[in-house]
Amino acid sequence: MPLINQEDSQSYQDKKSPVLRCPIPPVGLGPVDNLRQFYNKGAVPQFRAQVISAALPYGSLTTGNTSTTTIVQGSSSSSGGTSGGGGTTPTSALGRVFTSSITTPTLNPGGIYQTTLIMARTYGVISVSVNAAARIRLYTNQAAANADAGRPVSVPIALGNPNGIVGDWLLQIPSEYQWFSSPMAIGFNADEPATTNVYAVVSNPVSTSNPIQVSITFVSMEL
DSSP: OOOOHHHHHHHHHHOOOOOOOOOOTTTTTOGGGGGGGGOOTOOSOOOOOOOOOOOOOOOOOOTTOOOOOOOOTTTEEEEOOSSSSSSSOGGGGOOEEEEEEEEEOBBBOOOOEEEEOOOOEEEEEEEESSOOOOOOEEESSHHHHHHHOOOOOOOOOOSOOOOOOOEEEESSSSGSEEEEEEEEEEEESSSOOOOSSSEEEEOSSSSSSSSEEEEEEEEEEEE
């Protein structure tokens, strides 16, 4: 083998490709790119690069029409009228966590209230919170909400048909007033063109009359 000087040796080290180690990365650490091998010049042994994602950021949410948005401890709280008017989220909102909230008028026992939340075109529901016993349903479009609004909680949905239901939460006792979805309930807006509207039906399942405050904490998956 011919002799090579130090400079040539470094160049040689940079170009050579020893057998790479290929362990499976720990679950939850970094993006899918961790499944690729990265050549780290001439270092031996070769390790695959591992990028640990930063903690999920929080941000603000822009809404339209009658809804209003305020920033509360890094999250977004949206409240207002019955129509969100197709509000949009800024590009920096993708992958961030928000809380969208509405308050119903006083609902009598069995009373039903339909409204629209401003969330995202595609989203994952992390948690649903209420201040009193309530049944909360989210839908992909207004027609689905209208068709399902009168379905009693004891009646299951018809199988084999698209129903547009994202989630149906019956929260009746204080220990259930903040309900964490596990796994997240994935939803989307089915309007044409798609908007950030999420159609909701809130009903009072108990024998007392109450206004109901509903807060949906979600992660935006598509702007």
